[in-house]
Amino acid sequence: MDWTNIFTMLVLGSLLPFAVPGVRFQGIVAAVVIAIGAVFAAVAGVTAIVLPAGVTVPAGDFVLPEMDAIGGVFALAVAISGVACSVYAVGYLPGHATGKNQVQTGLHFAALVALFYSMLGVIGAKDTYGFLFWWELMTLSSFVLVMFDGERKEVLHAAVGYLVLMHIGFFLLLGGFVAPHGGEAFFAGRGMTVPAFLLFLVGFGLKAGIFPLHMWLPVAHPAAPSHVSAMMSGVMIKMGIYGIVRSALALTPDGIFAMGLLVFVLGAVTAVFGIARAAVQTDIKRLLAYSSIENIGIICLGIGLGLLGRSVESDFLAYAGFGGALLHVLGHSNYKTMLFLGAGSVVAATHNRDMNRLGGLLRRMPVTGILFLVATMAICTVPGLVGFASEFVLFDGLFGAITRGEMVAAAVAGIVALALVGGLTLMTFTKAYGITFLGNPRGCAAREAHEVGAVMLLAQVLPLAGILAGPVLYPYIVLENADVLFGARYYAQPMIDRMWIVEGVMAGVVLLTVGLVFLKQWLNRRAGVASVRRSTWGCAFTAPDKRMQYTASSYNRELQTMWGDRQRESTSSALPEEEIFPAERAFSTEDRDTTARAVTHWFAHLLRRWTARLALFQTGKTNHYVLHALVLFVLILILSLCGAL
Structure with missing residues (x-):
């Protein structure tokens, strides 16, 4: 099945939503069109990975799109996330599209179909023109999706900024494809020079959200409808990773070490920066957006480790690096899609993204709370869930590098970075889940919330299956086929x-804990001891109150101090002597002490001084970002002409 036939299906599928009345029916049509393509893409992707080259399934040439093994991994991720988000939109958009006419909602669903098939087109493209066509269609369709609430100023600003930055990336990619040993090497999988790789790294890095090219991501994701945020974060930014992986595998031997070290460092910095920024957010969708930056950093760290392994001809390091990165692509597409859909359910039920105004939702939205908890455990790499597999492979490779004496300094730095990221991730998502779903409601909207519809819950079944079955299926799909995917011949079974x-x-620890709990209850019943449920001691207060619990701002006070994000609002109730008639006062229940603790004061001062210098480049103005990208492009051109690259 040629990809031109996919284009025909895309056109028909995009026009169909305009032919049916009602938002819900438009969503159903779009979901069916996406589901058909997802089945073909998933089967084609798995087939491309597990079957030897040249071997096809019966009638496969007629019904399955063409792709190689690397494309197959990303096609599987796109298929799962695409179906989940399109089904979720059927239940979500009717309540979100108040005041929109049928043409506007039809355009939205048409763009959703276009985004899905354009991502498959990027994966299956075999030449420069095809790749750039699908890439541009992916950018334009996602821009239309982000612009759904364009009457709001912040949404318009986010969408236009996203469009401008993506076209800067497009021109950088165009430069990479026309550069000597650029485009042909990209598709051939060998012979790419360092200048071409750098152009691809910056161009694809803008789409992926690598630091410091991330500025669009935490702005556009909260502005978009929740199912769009889920698809963009779950798989669209992975198209940038897809391009980086293909470019990395095509590098010439003389440039592998330097570029591997560059990608490794960028990955570590991106991961730490992303999760540190996520930890201090109070907007739940903005928190998830910064978390996506962190996960992109982990993937890039794995790609860099794989390149470093190739530079020293170590199949073990290449296997662990590229294998861990591709496993993280699959795992992150599952649990981040589910987290954004869960956040969308919270927003739909409460009409609020500020965690300081949420709380107590587990009792009111039990199914959403349980699904969000499973995804939270997965992103915190709890063993037995999909998030554990990829980071275990990366840690195994980094510790193995030390024992083997290969790239010891880089391995130590990678271990420290991943450990720091893991700790901050645990803090970030215990905050996200605890402040949102546990405790008492902090506002009327949270108090009156109720569970979302069955369609929105059913949409999360597919990524949930990936979270639960991924630890078994994904390692065998990726690690057992490492030779086909990235040319590493290390035996997978020991890892x-x-x-x-x-x-x-x-699992034994969990079973032992559960067994001890049941044993205690059985012994209590046998001894006639009644099990009494009591309230947590409230420091001598007679009844718990919402003001006595942590808020999203007070949960990680010291980290906010280090970032300089804490507000300086005074809460004093004293009236000045000259004030005859008391003016309006603002009170707060949060801790806003201006004196940091002694143990962190010196570090906070140092960090804030250096981040203030870095903030000079992050002004929030699109024209400045255009200038930054232009300066970088000119610098790469000058260094290339001088033979320095």
Whole structure:
């Protein structure tokens, strides 16, 4: 099945939503069109990975799109996330599209179909013109989706800024494709020079959200409808990773070490920066957006480790690096899609994204709360869920590098970065889940919230299946086919066995804990001891109150101090002597003490001084970002002409 036939299906599928009346029916049509393409893409992707080159399934040439093994990994991620988001939109958009006419909603669903098929087109493109066509269609369709609420100024600003930055990336990609040993090397998988790779790295990095090219991501994701945020964060930014992976695998031997080190450092910095910024957010969708930056950093760290392994001809490091990166692509597409859909359910029920005004939602939205908890556990790499597999492979490779004496300094730095990211991730998502779903409601909207519709809950079944079954399926899809995917001939079974040992030990700990709880209850019943449920001690207060619990702002006070994000609002109730008639006062229940603790004061001062210098380049103005990209492009051109690259 040629990809020109996919284009025909795209055109028909995009026009169909305009032919049916009603937002819900338009959504159903779009979901069916996407589901058909997702089935073909998933089957074609798995087939491209597990079957030897040249071997096809019966009648496969007629019904399955063409793609290679690397494209197959990303096609599987696109298929799962695309179906989940399109089905979710059927239940979500009717309540979100108040005041929109049928043409506006039809355009939205047409753009949703276009975004899905354009991502498949990027994956299956075999030449420069096809790739750039699908890439541009992906940008334009996602721009239309972000612009759905364009009557709001912040949404318009986010969408236009996104469009401008994506076209800067497009011209950088165009430069990479026309550069010597650029485009042909990209599709051939070998022979790419360092200047061409740098152009691709910046161009694809803008789409992926690599630091410091991330500025559009935490603005556009909260502005878009929740199912659009889920698709953009779950898989669209992975198209940038797809381009980086293909470019990295095509590098010439003389440039592998330097570029591998560059990507490794960029990945570590991006991961730490992303999760540190996520930890201090109070907007739940903005928190998830910064978390996506962190996960992109982990993937890039793995790609850099794989390149470093190739530079020293170590199949083990290449295997662990590229294998961990591709596993993280699949895992992140599952749990981040589910997290954004869960956040969308919270927004739909409360009409609020500020966690300081939420709380107590688990009792009112139990199914959403449980699904969000599973996704939270997955992103915190709890063994037995999909998030654990990829980071275990990366840690195994980094510790293995030390024991083998290969790239020891880089391995130590990678271990420190991943450990720091893991700790901050745990803090970030215990905050996100605890402040949002546990405790008492902090506002009327949270108090009156109720569970969302069955369609929005059913949409999360597919990514949930990926979270639960991924630890078994994904390692065998990626690690057992490493030779086909990225040319590493390291035997997969020992690493998979070590992973299963860790998961088995953790499962034993969980079973032992559950067994002890049941044993205690049985002994209490046998002894006639009644199980009494009591309230948590409230420091001598007779009844719990919403003001006695943590807020999203007070949860990580010291980290906000380091970033300089804490507000300086005074809460004093004293009236000045000259004030005869009391003016309006603003009170707060949050801790806003201006004196940082002694243990963090010096570090906070140093960090704020250096980040203030860095903030000079992050002005929030699109014309400044255009200038930054232009200066970088000219610098790469000058260094290339001088032979420095």
